[in-house]
Amino acid sequence: MADLQHPLVYASWETRGYWEGAGRGELVLQRCDACGTVQHKPRAICASCMADAPRSFVASGRGTVYTYTVTHQNQLPPFAAACPYVMAYVELDEGPRLLTHIVGCDPADVRIGMPVVVDFQPQERTDGEVFAVPRFRPA
């Protein structure tokens, strides 16, 4: 697999904290002060009780592979040159599932239930933003 440089991420007002956190090497989730629900993807209201302003917190970065697929064909650059790569849902210890890549092992060795830990790829950007893309590797 060629080393994949993930496409530049786009941060909205609601998602900026997540990508900035990744840029610092932190996996940021949200927890609602009113009902305690932990959520991902980030948004301005709690998806469980509709309270305003769920609070960001730094997650453990640990989880297990919930399911995965080895992508052998994607015609879009830069992914075309990176095949095969492993798309996965990682179920975080805090509860939410994250759609991500599994890196740092042979795609054939990925298993459902495998413990994984977050691994950040910093983005090379010219707009001054310090963002990174969270991937996971075997724990």
Added chain:
Amino acid sequence: MSISGKAAIAGVYEHPTRWAPDATEFQIMAESARGALADAGLTLADVDGLFAASMTMGAMGMIELAEYLNVKPDYIDGTNVGGSSFVAHVTHAAAAINAGLCEVALVLYGSTAASSSVAIGTGMSHGNRGAHESFTSPYGLTTVGSYALVARLHMERYGTTPEQLAEIAVTMRRHAGLNPAAKMRAPITVDDVLSSRMISDPLHLLDCCIISDGGGAIVVTSTERARDLRQTPVLVLGCGEAVAHPEIGSPDLLTVAGAQSGARAFGMAGVRPADIDLAMVYDSFTITVLATLENLGFCARGEGGDFVSGGRIGLGGELPVNPDGGGLSNNHPGMRGIFLVIEAAKQLRGECGDRQVAGARLAVAHGTGGTLGVSHSGATLVLGVA
């Protein structure tokens, strides 16, 4: 008050084209509209409800379509929830007709996905700014990949095999061989599927639907009016729609939208899966069929692999699925939902020749739109003839 049985499909038309480099979406829709209205014994002047969706229609799409067709409908519905949209349109049309908001509804689809080289499965970008796309585009999740996530989980949890998934593709191809209009008609074997190249593990090339051009049209009206028209009315007995998005609360990825929409449709119709003579199931990928059959209740969760084996979903089997050959072999111009309804209606009218399900009285059509393993829509219809 239930609307069960109060609206009916009075006319249908499946556009014969599978390759139309010189046609536009609206042209295919208009030609299909002409066909379905003729089938019903109506004209464009009778139409007062317009329903459509397509791969490219934007916010003003319904207005542009009305202008193209030169119609001024009293009721307009451009609901776009992906490939299932047209199944939902029939539901919405039945509701609108029953509410007196329109009387003759025209549901349209047209696409040049193949001749425009739209790489739906492994090369389609949705941009990177949406609430959804901003978290998928950095990772290169393909459409096929989103379904493969579900397939992998099903195999892990229930021991479902690649051979069982392949049998779905083989069955659809056998059906397509009986359909002169189908794009892919040469028989295939389980080995052919398993030896075709891997697209997104565990889904091979032949686990994936084809890409074609095409389109179709459906005319829905009140059952009362339909009884005076050319064709046997195909009654809308039950309907349901749903969305599924598996992140907050992390629900089971194998519970798809069909569980919700199917329960509602069967409940409204007052029938059970065992009563159904044939099922039209959106077969974007082989796993879509397996997951849908389980979630609609045709078999228990985890038993889909066995259920699709041994000829059970083939013509002559316990539950024939997609006798037209489905999206895997007949046609798949990007959003396939309209063909589920068209073929179900033709089967219930008994006009399908070599691929006719003998004595079909009750059919289910279930569309899936979007990406099964991430977020998607489902729409279910129970259709029947008196």
